[in-house]
Amino acid sequence: MSNIETNVDALIAGIETYSKTSLELIKLQAAEKAAQLLADFLSRMLLVPVLLLLAFSLTIAGGIIIGELLGEVYLGFLILTLFYVAIAAIVLVTLPGIKSNLNDSIIKKILK
Numbered sequence: 001m002s003n004i005e006t007n008v009d010a011l012i013a014g015i016e017t018y019s020k021t022s023l024e025l026i027k028l029q030a031a032e033k034a035a036q037l038l039a040d041f042l043s044r045m046l047l048v049p050v051l052l053l054l055a056f057s058l059t060i061a062g063g064i065i066i067g068e069l070l071g072e073v074y075l076g077f078l079i080l081t082l083f084y085v086a087i088a089a090i091v092l093v094t095l096p097g098i099k100s101n102l103n104d105s106i107i108k109k110i111l112k
Helices: 002-045 047-070 073-111
Strands: none
Touching: 002 047, 002 073, 047 073
16 A cells, blocks of 8 residues: 555656646746747837838828829828828728737737
8 A cells, every 4th residue: 555655646746846847848938939029029119210211201202202193292291181181091991900910910929
């Protein structure tokens, strides 16, 4: 009986160690995925101010150029404004699809 109890105790201790190790591994894998997602997000967010400044500069330059071609500077800015309104309308119409694609890509990165 003592030999069986010893084996059962050893088996239980092994199972305990295995479960603790498995839990620790899962925690580390989750932390790694979270760190990867956060790093990816932050690195892309660093591009946002640069791209906004670029878009702003190109809008001003384009508005002036188009305005000079039309004879009035305000017409160039009006045309660019209408262009941006059209882009905003397209984005609003396709927003559910964009959200779905973003969700899918995030889930793929998590499960990768």
